[in-house]
Amino acid sequence: xxxxxxxxxxxxxxxxxxxxxxxxxxxxxxxxxxxxxxxxxxxxxxxxxxxxxxxxxxxxxxxxxxxxxxxxxxxxxxxxxxxxxxxxxxxxxxxxxxxxxxxxxxxx
Amino acid sequence: xxxxxxxxxxxxxxxxxxxxxxxxxxxxxxxxxxxxxxxxxxxxxxxxxxxxxxxxxxxxxxxxxxxxxxxxxxxxxxxxxxxxxxxxxxxxxxxxxxxxxxxxxxxxxxxxxxxxxxxxx
Numbered sequence: 001x002x003x004x005x006x007x008x009x010x011x012x013x014x015x016x017x018x019x020x021x022x023x024x025x026x027x028x029x030x031x032x033x034x035x036x037x038x039x040x041x042x043x044x045x046x047x048x049x050x051x052x053x054x055x056x057x058x059x060x061x062x063x064x065x066x067x068x069x070x071x072x073x074x075x076x077x078x079x080x081x082x083x084x085x086x087x088x089x090x091x092x093x094x095x096x097x098x099x100x101x102x103x104x105x106x107x108x
Numbered sequence: 109x110x111x112x113x114x115x116x117x118x119x120x121x122x123x124x125x126x127x128x129x130x131x132x133x134x135x136x137x138x139x140x141x142x143x144x145x146x147x148x149x150x151x152x153x154x155x156x157x158x159x160x161x162x163x164x165x166x167x168x169x170x171x172x173x174x175x176x177x178x179x180x181x182x183x184x185x186x187x188x189x190x191x192x193x194x195x196x197x198x199x200x201x202x203x204x205x206x207x208x209x210x211x212x213x214x215x216x217x218x219x220x221x222x223x224x225x226x227x228x229x
Contacts, residue, residue, distance in 0.1 A: 029212075030214075031213040035153070043145075043153065043203070045215060045216060045217050048215040048217070049211065049213045088153075088214075089214070090214055097143070098155070099154065099155060102152040102153070
């Protein structure tokens with residue numbers, strides 16, 4: 001089981017905006033980091049800290065926290081955004097790392 | 109070049125031991141934590157443990173404590189994940205990743221390509 005809960009699957013029409021959410025008490029204190037994983041590839045960090053993007057990540061990716069929910073938004077989803085997305089944070093004790101179960105994003 | 113290079117795929121029998129590696133380059137190996145992440149077939153990411161190579165401090169996730177050993181060699185900039193007795197359920201893809209803890213908001217910014225471990229008799 002995981003301290004962080006994600007919807008297993010989400011779909012979005014090409015060019016539309018999608019929000020992928022992650023529920024966990026730790027988000028009342030800590031920001032989530034988000035990872036994109038395409039089939040057969042290693043995860044890639046897309047959002048960390050207070051809505052920060054690593055170099056090379058398109059600005060259509062953004063992150064936010066509200067209460068016990070962290071969100072990853074993709075504005076104007078592209079076909080290449082189809083992937084599994086994982087949230088991550090410290091757990092509610094603050095001593096351990098924990099990943100969410102992952103959300104499979106389908107771009108229609 | 110900033111990268112983590114992992115050792116190649118392994119096929120082992122139950123009960124065998126195994127040590128896989130993750131060699132860092134392009135940054136100060138002793139200044140950052142390294143984590144090991146398991147991904148079982150068709151499943152999500154699970155953090156197994158982390159190590160600070162400068163002094164080999166380690167923290168294990170409760171599910172993996174006592175099941176694996178994480179270590180590091182400062183001389184070769186290499187982190188290791190070790191099993192003493194493999195089980196079929198250890199069959200998975202294992203990633204190493206650089207763990208950033210500069211602020212209270214942790215994350216993993218650099219990932220290896222993964223090492224596939226297959227255990228079957």
